[in-house]
Amino acid sequence: MTPEWVKDAVFYQIFPDRFYRGLGPAGQPAPVQEAFEAWDAPPTLRGFKGGNLWGVIEKLDYIREQGFNALYFCPIFSSTANHRYHTSDYFQVDPILGGNLALQRLVEEAHRRGMRVVLDGVFNHCGRAHFAFQHVMENEAASPYRDWFHVYKFPLNAYAKHANYAAWWNNPELPKFNTANPECRAYLLSVAEYWLQYGIDGWRLDVPNEIDDDEFWREFRRRVKAQNPEAYIVGEIWDEASRWLQGDQFDAVMNYPLGRAILGFVGAEMLDKELAAKSGLGRLESLGALACHHRMEELFRRYHWDIVTAQMNIMTSHDTPRIFSILRGELERVKLAFAMLFTLPGAPTVYYGDEIGMAGGHDPDNRRGMIWDETRWHLPLQQTIRQMSALRQSLPVLRRGRYQYLYAQDAHLAFARTLESSSVVVTINASSEPWRINIPLHGLWPRGEQATDLLSGKSGRCVGGYLEDGVLEPFSLAVWQTLD
Incomplete structure (x- = not known):
């Protein structure tokens, strides 16, 4: 969970x-x-x-x-x-x-x-200023923190180009x-x-x-x-x-x-x-x-x-x-x-x-x-x-609803989000031209309901298993929901 x-x-x-x-x-x-x-x-x-x-x-x-x-x-x-x-x-x-x-x-x-x-x-990893790494730098093999790091050789060359200890991306500033x-x-x-x-x-x-x-x-x-x-x-x-x-x-x-x-x-x-x-x-x-x-x-x-x-x-x-x-x-x-x-x-x-x-x-x-x-x-x-x-x-359906594919062609994509008895349809126009929607609903909204875009307020129709009549402007998205 x-x-x-x-x-x-x-x-x-x-x-x-x-x-x-x-x-x-x-x-x-x-x-x-x-x-x-x-x-x-x-x-x-x-x-x-x-x-x-x-x-x-x-x-x-x-x-x-x-x-x-x-x-x-x-x-x-x-x-x-x-x-x-x-x-x-x-x-x-x-x-x-x-x-x-x-x-x-x-x-x-x-x-x-x-x-x-x-x-x-x-x-x-930590920084070179971390107390344990500083302790190892000062006391070398005598430090009780020496095994907190992967030391290859003493003394530590913490300010050299390449560290003689394990470090994130071999950066001496970041001992692992x-x-x-x-x-x-x-x-x-x-x-x-x-x-x-x-x-x-x-x-x-x-x-x-x-x-x-x-x-x-x-x-x-x-x-x-x-x-x-x-x-x-x-x-x-x-x-x-x-x-x-x-x-x-x-x-x-x-x-x-x-x-x-x-x-x-x-x-x-x-x-x-x-x-x-x-x-x-x-x-x-x-x-x-x-x-x-x-x-x-x-x-x-x-x-x-x-x-x-x-x-x-x-x-x-x-x-x-x-x-x-x-x-x-x-x-x-x-x-x-x-x-x-x-x-x-x-x-x-x-x-x-x-x-x-x-x-x-x-x-x-x-x-x-x-x-x-x-x-x-x-x-x-x-x-x-x-x-x-x-x-x-x-809309709980947008937070927890399942993803259901509906349509994809060129720069046009449509999918549904469904949760129990509720659903919305998302249509996306990623092109520079308007898109008149005519997409299959794959079993959603079979009773011919009217649909509304919750973002623009525009209407579309569900006819014969298709969502149609809605027009998406270039580079725009609609979230459709049917009226209760």
């Missing part, structure tokens, strides 16, 4: 350093503001912009108004990096972000608004933990338990496939679910994930394959494949409607349905170029991609700023400071996401 609340979730991903600089309570230590990069300046690999959790608290109402009810944060623990994947202290929220008090207040304020909070857990060591293992599992006591609602697990130990993740699940049976455990697995989705490890994974299918279909010839090639979206390719359907249906059949409806459905993130840039600034295509995302099984996930059409290429360009000047927002895109989130929340 996966957490019920996730089926109703619409996630908003936040990169804390780049979201908003907020003011903490008086008397709280604050970093020197002059050290921060200018907010609107191009981001750099090493620079900090000074966004913090107090800023997220200040913007919770904005986030809620956009239709999001769950927050997924990139790492927030003490680190020497702006992205904080170089963890130095797993029991301390980075002071630049506001410290532990800021997280406590954030969880309280989010829950008060009916919003969930999921943190990023980096358990495969030895999770087979009982003390190291117990330490990491205690981290997972500790922050659940703060009321967080789950963990997103960074590169969990690189901890090649299923029993570690089974124990992780047991510990987490003992603290909170409804806690969400979602892994960063970019492709086939059956190994981790047998019910004894993760609840779900970040569903990038679904996102790639959507982008391939909606983007077609406009995809910036060169931009995507060097990112996790490297296999991004143009897809016709039928190929897109086959990709999606295979994903929906691959895992247990309870997992499918709990997947973190994601198109872009801090690890990819932004969707606005991948689709070459074609706003209508961006709108359609997000509209489609909200009609499919699983929890839609939006990277901060994508709701207003922020651009961004490769890291660090995809991690720009959030634009708060409303005159620079793409308001039609923002309205699309608000509308689709509201529609999803109003």
Whole structure:
């Protein structure tokens, strides 16, 4: 069983350093503001912009108004990096972000608004500043922490080009933990338990496939679910994930394959494949409607349905170029991609700023400071996401209903979502020309009902087992429902 609340979730991903600089309570230590990069300046690999959790608290109402009810944060623990994947202290929220008090207040304020909070857990590796690694650096073989890592030779050359110890992607800044060591293992599992006591609602697990130990993740699940049976455990697995989705490890994974299918279909010839090639979206390719359907249906059949409806459905993130840039600034295509995302099984996930059409290429360009000047927002895109989130929340069939194929040809796709006696039909026109709908219903709505598009209010007819008479404008989507 996966957490019920996730089926109703619409996630908003936040990169804390780049979201908003907020003011903490008086008397709280604050970093020197002059050290921060200018907010609107191009981001750099090493620079900090000074966004913090107090800023997220200040913007919770904005986030809620956009239709999001769950927050997924990139790492927030003490680190020497702006992205904080170089963890130095797993029991301390980075002071630049506001410290532990800021997280406590954030969880309280989010829950008060009916919003969930999921943190990023980096358990495969830490930063060089982590106390255990520092201890090994200073004491070498005499350190009681030497077996917490995979050391090939002493002394450690932690600042050389190539490390003489195991490190993530051979990066000396990121020494890899030895999770087979009982003390190291117990330490990491205690981290997972500790922050659940703060009321967080789950963990997103960074590169969990690189901890090649299923029993570690089974124990992780047991510990987490003992603290909170409804806690969400979602892994960063970019492709086939059956190994981790047998019910004894993760609840779900970040569903990038679904996102790639959507982008391939909606983007077609406009995809910036060169931009995507060097990112996790490297296999991004143009897809016709039928190929897109086959990709999606295979994903929906691959895992247990309870997992499918709990997947973190994601198109872009801090690890990819932004969707606005991948689709070459074609706003209508961006709108359609997000509209489609909200009609499919699983929890839609939006990277901060994508709701207003922020651009961004490769890291660090995809991690720009959030634009708060409303005159620079793409308001039609923002309205699309608000509308689709509201529609999803109003229709249980869009959150839990089964996927049923109806029609696919060229750039036209139609499918149904069915739940018990209720159903909706989704029609998608990913072409530059209007589409007059005439699609088979395959047994749905056999009594010749009139159908209404819940987005535009336009009408269609069900005649002889077909939905017809509706017209879809270029790069648009309709959600049809029959009158009671």
